[in-house]
Amino acid sequence: MENFTPTGRDGFRLEDWIDTVAIPTDPSNIPGTSSSFDTNTWDASARATATFGQVGLFDTSPILTHQQSILSVDNSLGQAATLDGSDKLENDDSRLSGDQTLQHSLDRQRLNALTLSTAFQANPTSSNRPRPDIMLISSDAVVFFVDQQTLLNLSTNSFNSLLPITSTRKIEHFIHLRQIHSSELNILLHVIYDLDCTQYNPPLPSTLSSIDLFPQFGLSPKALIKPKTPIYEILLSQASLHPLEVYCLCGKHDIHELATPVSSRLLSFVLSTLTDKDAERMGSIYLARLFKLHRTRVETLLRLLMPAPSLHNPTKRCGFEHQKVLASAWTMTTAYLSWSAKPDISTSAIRAVFHAMTKHVTCPDCLKGRDGRLNKIIVNWSMTKNTI
Secondary structure, X not given: XXXXXXXXXXXXXXXXXXXXXXXXXXXXXXXXXXXXXXXXXOOOOOOOEEEOOOOOOOOOOOEEEOOOOXXXXXXXXXXXXOOOOOOOOOOOOOOXXXXXXXXXXXXXXXXXXXXEEOOOOOOOOOOOOOOOOEEEEOOOOEEXXXXXXXXXXXXXXXXXXXXXXXXXXXXXXXXXXXXXXXXXXXXXXXXXXXXXXXXHOOOHHXXXXXXXXXXXXXXXXXXHOOOOOHHHHHHHHHOOOOHHHHHHHHXXXXXXXXXXXXXXXXXOOOHHXXXXXXXXXXXXXXHHHHHHHHHHHHHHHHHHHOOOOOOOOOXXXXXXXXXXXXXXXXXXXXXXXXXXXXXXXXXXXHHHHHHHHOOOOXXXXXXXXXXXXXXXXXXXXXXXXXXX
8 A cells, every 4th residue: 555654653563453445536447336326325334355466465555346335436535535625524513623624634645545443343343332333533544433322421521522423424424533543543442342452462652642542532541441451451461561651651540450550560660760750740649659668668677677586595505695696697687688678679588688697607596596587577578568
């Protein structure tokens, strides 16, 4: 297809989730087709099949062979793009694009070869999804067939005041979202319809930018990103590599149920490296919670380290004076950990430090007291809260 890049923004492979179908400006020129369609309707159940000259999806522009065109002749978007300046697309309620012509709302060259989403087609792949009655067109001319009622049920501002479309002219049942890339719109719609989009392997930047668009369309990220939902699982898995980015998203939209498990992945984060941009994005509340988590864990560890093991009954080999060796080593170990301890220090690291600092102790009773005291510290530290 002309001027089309098969790989979208942030490495998003468009061929994984879209079909490319050329929509000619003059369908009558296609061999084997006729123009005897109803000029005021487009059939949402209509199908188009593409015949490719090569194996690759983007090797050649497909030639349509179909039983019925996607849009009727007079209503095809391709033909609409050739209207003169006096022909303007308007909804009955004038909420689509005002008085702007189609030349201004859609690039003519892209109209000649629109791209159809494989997940949101005219015929839903799932029987649980309502029948589509509108088309959403992304900035890069990818078409998504959706139904208005689902969007309206979740939106608090009538989908940015773009819905409902009440016009009886089916050609007017589309919305061009000029500022939204198809990778973002694809994720947004998957969240709305509670569908899993892991098969497309969406990159984190596209996922984050898509969720940031929710409030613009009256959608609540906090209400839609819940445990056990597909988008929740995607973000939680991506937090393993990018915990700060996901935590900032949670803070910005107050998604506490996701921020809680993500915060445990930030225990190793050095707070002094936090940028003003990150702090502003997560907000003061979640910033304070993160600082409190780090401070509380370090304070808890220092509290657990004291006091030193109790003295045992004096023996011929180890009297009270000899037992002071263990007490002194314990104090030194505590001071060292007080200076170097981090919120994410492991139980094995704590044990290794104490063993190294007390390796000169040979009394069996002293070592028994050390190990008993150390075991209690390890158990209590493993039970210490590690999330906000």
